[in-house]
Amino acid sequence: MCSEGEFVSITAAILGLHSRIIQAQFGDTSVTWILNVLFYVVFIVFIFYGQRLQTYVMIREVEGSLYKLKHIKEEGRKITIETIKEIGKPQTDPTARVDRFLEYFMISPQSLDPAGIVWKLEHILDVRDTRFKDEVKFMAPAADETQANNLENTLEAAMALNFIYKVIRHFYLLGKKTLSLYVIMQIQMILPMIMKEAEAYANALKAFAYGQPIGDGAGALVAAKLMHGQETRKIAKDCVVASVPFEGRTAFVIKAEGPGGNVGKPGDAVKAVIEENEGKIAMVVMIDAALKLEGEGLGELAEGVGAAIGGPGVDQYKIEDEILKYHIPVNAVVIKEDIGDAVSPMRKEVFDSIDGVIERIKEVVLERTKEGDKIVIAGVGNSIGIGQ
Amino acid sequence: MTETQASGPTPRISSSVIIAVFVALALSFAALIYALSILDQDYEAASIFLIMGFLGVALSTYVLFQTRRRLSKLKIAVPPVTTTIECKKCGSKNVREFQRGDYIFKEGEPCQKCNEKMLITAIYREVKEKEREKISF
Numbered sequence: 395m396c397s398e399g400e401f402v403s404i405t406a407a408i409l410g411l412h413s414r415i416i417q418a419q420f421g422d423t424s425v426t427w428i429l430n431v432l433f434y435v436v437f438i439v440f441i442f443y444g445q446r447l448q449t450y451v452m453i454r455e456v457e458g459s460l461y462k463l464k465h466i467k468e469e470g471r472k473i474t475i476e477t478i479k480e481i482g483k484p485q486t487d488p489t490a491r492v493d494r495f496l497e498y499f500m501i502s503p504q505s506l507d508p509a510g511i512v513w514k515l516e517h518i519l520d521v522r523d524t525r526f527k528d529e530v531k532f533m534a535p536a537a538d539e540t541q542a543n544n545l546e547n548t549l550e551a552a553m554a555l556n557f558i559y560k561v562i563r564h565f566y567l568l569g570k571k572t573l574s575l576y577v578i579m580q581i582q583m584i585l586p587m588i589m590k591e592a593e594a595y596a597n598a599l600k601a602f603a604y605g606q607p608i609g610d611g612a613g614a615l616v617a618a619k620l621m622h623g624q625e626t627r628k629i630a631k632d633c634v635v636a637s638v639p640f641e642g643r644t645a646f647v648i649k650a651e652g653p654g655g656n657v658g659k660p661g662d663a664v665k666a667v668i669e670e671n672e673g674k675i676a677m678v679v680m681i682d683a684a685l686k687l688e689g690e691g692l693g694e695l696a697e698g699v700g701a702a703i704g705g706p707g708v709d710q711y712k713i714e715d716e717i718l719k720y721h722i723p724v725n726a727v728v729i730k731e732d733i734g735d736a737v738s739p740m741r742k743e744v745f746d747s748i749d750g751v752i753e754r755i756k757e758v759v760l761e762r763t764k765e766g767d768k769i770v771i772a773g774v775g776n777s778i779g780i781g782q
Numbered sequence: 783m784t785e786t787q788a789s790g791p792t793p794r795i796s797s798s799v800i801i802a803v804f805v806a807l808a809l810s811f812a813a814l815i816y817a818l819s820i821l822d823q824d825y826e827a828a829s830i831f832l833i834m835g836f837l838g839v840a841l842s843t844y845v846l847f848q849t850r851r852r853l854s855k856l857k858i859a860v861p862p863v864t865t866t867i868e869c870k871k872c873g874s875k876n877v878r879e880f881q882r883g884d885y886i887f888k889e890g891e892p893c894q895k896c897n898e899k900m901l902i903t904a905i906y907r908e909v910k911e912k913e914r915e916k917i918s919f
Contacts, residue, residue, distance in 0.1 A: 604863075604882050606884075739906070779885045781885050781886055781887035
């Protein structure tokens with residue numbers, strides 16, 4: 395940092411140099427005079443109002459994105475209402491109910507005393523799920539179970555868009571009100587990522603409305619391919635299991651029940667299968683979509699250990715608890731995608747990677763289990779557009 | 783899927799702004815032409831008009847491009863999704879646009895060759911990505 399004296403002398407030197415350049419260019423004319431005055435004015439304005447100008451530029455940038463977000467949000471709301479009217483055949487206009495639904499919130503349990511928080515969170519999530527399902531039933535009485543699940547997902551995507559819009563609007567208005575560079579900078583810096591996410595949700599909304607498989611369903615698709623043609627039964631809420639002969643072993647393949655938009659409760663499903671077999675499970679293999687880093691290829695596969703499952707953590711906790719109880723090794727195969735690909739219609743690259751995942755599972759199973767063993771293969775993800 | 787592009791929003795740039803930009807552009811061009819015409823007689827005045835003209839043209843064009851860019855950015859393009867239907871008996875394959883109600887492993891219409899029920903085996907979207915910048919790491 396330079397001192398005040400140094401700053402003044404540097405400024406004087408710059409101004410002097412500039413005057414000489416202008417004079418050399420135009421001679422001693424009134425043009426020189428005008429350009430010099432102009433330069434001094436700009437220089438002084440930038441010294442005193444530089445940060446303020448930067449704030450205005452950032453506010454303009456956020457404003458542009460906010461207009462785009464507003465458009466996406468409105469478009470999402472419109473698609474949701476149209477889909478409800480088309481599929482649900484409601485007696486009354488569902489617009490008011492949809493608008494009310496978009497403002498729904500969930501309060502996470504208090505974590506000051508973390509003991510038992512998983513069960514509290516699970517209960518709140520169950521209540522939320524039931525409430526959502528009931529709302530959808532009211533809005534779309536003619537929708538069947540699959541369509542109702544898809545509508546629920548559509549509404550959730552519309553809710554996410556509404557929330558993103560409101561948060562950005564909050565920071566924009568706060569920044570405008572306070573003219574604080576630091577208030578507006580917080581949101582301006584992460585704006586590209588937020589916009590990417592919002593665009594992803596806009597695409598997701600269309601996918602959900604049409605019932606198309608999404609990138610997040612990669613794990614469910616692997617399970618569906620393994621269990622196709624086999625008898626399935628319900629094992630937990632919105633989850634099915636099939637007993638499949640697999641490389642001389644018996645594989646219990648689990649997935650969320652499709653083709654409706656569902657993630658089910660894989661935690662309960664894995665637990666139920668292990669308990670049914672009195673813990674005599676040689677290995678659990680979990681397949682899920684995982685967020686890729688920039689530079690990694692879409693549909694790239696990676697292998698590791700641990701419970702590969704996202705979400706609020708309830709299912710991961712249950713699986714970890716159960717495998718610890720019986721000391722069952724848990725392996726994971728993940729398919730790399732970015733957030734945009736995970737919530738929008740499934741990309742060809744992801745679809746093409748499914749056979750590769752099955753090969754990886756075969757390798758893991760052959761290397762780490764014996765013939766005749768029982769294994770659990772859990773395909774985690776949203777089963778929208780994926781049957782079994 | 784029938785809808786391929788969302789309808790654009792109401793343009794937020796008012797017509798008065800657009801008119802002002804065009805007026806500024808016209809004045810800037812006029813200043814440039816005038817500067818060129820008096821260049822031989824009054825070099826000093828011509829220089830001032832040239833600077834004003836160039837600045838005016840640059841600013842007006844920038845504002846105009848900014849408004850155009852904002853409007854084009856607002857459109858959400860949705861890539862088409864395809865459904866692949868296969869006959870497990872004769873192996874014939876049919877690829878068509880996704881229709882509402884399609885899902886993977888859904889039994890579809892009968893095969894035209896062997897009359898066996900066909901099965902939806904794939905639903906995905908294909909994105910033709912722009913040629914990526916080559917990175918060595």
